[in-house]
Amino acid sequence: MNPAPVYFQLFDLPVSVDVDPSLLAARYRERQQAVHPDRHAGSSPGERLRAVQLSSDLNEAYQCLRHPLQRAVYLLSLAGLDAASDRTFRQDMDFLQQQMHWREALADASSSAQPQQVLDTLFAECERATRMTEQAFREAYGQQEWEAAMAAVGRWQFLEKFRAELDAAEERLLD
């Protein structure tokens, strides 16, 4: 049996690829107002302990749902698929080649005459690819094409990591 969609239930939201960020944030704040340990500072030790647990659960669910990639991984887990550790899906060759191209460009950026321009281009390409991947996931998930959905999440995970590397490279450039 697949697990219940607890994270969505906690915020009284429908199970979906798309979540309205401001509605999610509003529900999160409302629920934290009720359970946060600071709301129970004068209560008995048992109540305080329970408050810490409930508040932690809310934080975990909120962090997961508000990040599109984490949300996608969670949606797959609800379908019994483990995208976080399952790396057996097949990468398509085009994307692998694209990855190599990007990594080379990033490695050469620091020695280029206009490093910031190189980075800006890479940022834009990464952003565009992320949006396309998100859309691919949305469609695959909607059709319950799990293999395609897993592959999209695999690409998405690469893009997120690459984006962090770009951030780090820009950081070094600015320092």
Added chain:
Amino acid sequence: MALLQISEPGQTPEPHARKRAIGIDLGTTHSLVATVRDGKPVVLRDRQDRPLLPSAVHYTANGVDAVGYEALAQAAEDPHNTLVSVKRMMGRGLADVRGLGKQLPYRFVDSDGMPLIETAAGPKSPVAVSADILQALAMRARDLLGGAIDGAVITVPAYFDDAQRQATRDAARLADIRVMRLLNEPTAAAVAYGLDRGGEGVVAVFDLGGGTFDVSILRLHKGVFEVLSTGGDSALGGDDFDRAVAEWVLQQAGKHDDLSPVQYRSVLLEARRARECLTDAQQVTVNCPSLGWQGTLSREQFEQLVAGLVDKALRACRRTLRDAALDVAAVDHVVMVGGVTRTPVVRQQVQAFFGKPPLVDIDPDQVVAVGAAIQADVLVGNRSGDDLLLLDVLPLSLGIETMGGLVEKVIHRNTTLPVARSQEFTTYKDGQTAMALHVVQGERELVDDCRSLARFELRGIPPMNAGVARIRVTFQVDADGLLGVTAREETSGVESRVTVKPSYGLSEDQIAGMLSDSYTHAADDKEKRALREQQVESSRLLEALSAALQQDGEALLSAAERQQLETAMQCLRAAIAGDGLPLLRAATDALVALSDPFAARRMDAHIRHALQGQSLDDLTREKQP
């Protein structure tokens, strides 16, 4: 029969029922205490009408001789016995503190890797010195508020790690102060401004204190302060500005490392005076008789000396904004905290960076204590109708040591608190019944580059073949940013016993020892104090439970359950009146155990209310693996 008073939820029943709550800013160079009076936060002043208490303690053979200005006055003459800037040593090992080198002219004694400072009153730990400062502040508050303090909020730099936070809590315990919450300084500052203005939007708090630099990005929405990211530099502050000036003086005077601690201290004091003068003046005469040197320092020269330091702070701002995934233009308000932000070059650079003038209308030395007082007032229950809620984050990632001295991160920095994460481990030998975990805090990959927090030993694992046991270790960080660890073997359901050996903290025994040391008749008073602490704790439990019963007893308990609870409460009341500690502990434990199911039902009712009728049991039991 007396009529029961039932008050509207969220309203204080009677003015006299208001509790005495204080906010304490325990700073590197100075400390403050504030409270909320008639709905307005006020900083409590000393008899000379001074709001600040210098964080300095002077010791003589008789013990504490003076705290604050009177202590500071001894600094030049008796530097070894006048302890300042101990906040920099909180939760630190001897090796870290030695790195502070000649900045602090103290003689350190090694106590198991922990630094103690040799004084005329004997060796003092940074925690004990902080406790003396806290005690002076609490005394001021007691005198001015006319009675015992019900609870305090103490602020810490957002960048403080677990050991530094724990050390702060230990100091409060030594000073006999009930801490309701440790609050991050930048968050406190945002509260001071936010509530004042009913503000909404994104706030950047730029907090340049005596010894540390913090920057936090918060989002304010309908009373909820959500910290998005926090960063900074735990070794950047006004002291570094002074040192830059002092080094310049030494260079100009042609003096180098052969200075005595007394000489160096006097140069530092003069450097500080010069820096403060340059806030208004264009140039200042620097006079160091101990070096036989006098000269002039212009504001322009000074700004060159500290340019690198200001730049370092702005780089941290940029990183922190990036962590919050926000552009500089998204920041609606910039709040300035700490005396050093009065320095014109700091204000100019901050304004240039954020593209808007920073808010400075609350005194930057007082704004943190003001925010802490507001939060203390909420937590003690004086204004529960308020929507004020602070959601803070973990400042530094928590990880565990794995094979080869590498760190595996368990909870990443900037995760909203409280947070719980579980990790599964297994045994590698047949019949293994214990295992050790080394928990570290920091962002680096290698254990040696992170701060060692504690070693946890799990015992009582049922003997099984290697690799069969599934030990689920849960790391829980509470709202104070303090870590707790629990462990459980999943196949048998056996709870493992967790013992903690803090790397740079005080063990329970050491604290008990220090508590008894602070009294002349050690053994007897130690008992009395333990009894008194337990009496206070038990009374608090009774109070909380009575309130809970009055509210929800009818709805959530059967008549028999309620009868049972009330009998146990009666027993505890009798035990509090007596003077037997073991009996009191037993009665307390019994009541806690008996009231736990009631507590769980109450919390569930709370969240069910917030969840609009869903069954909480369904939600938590089926939680994701």
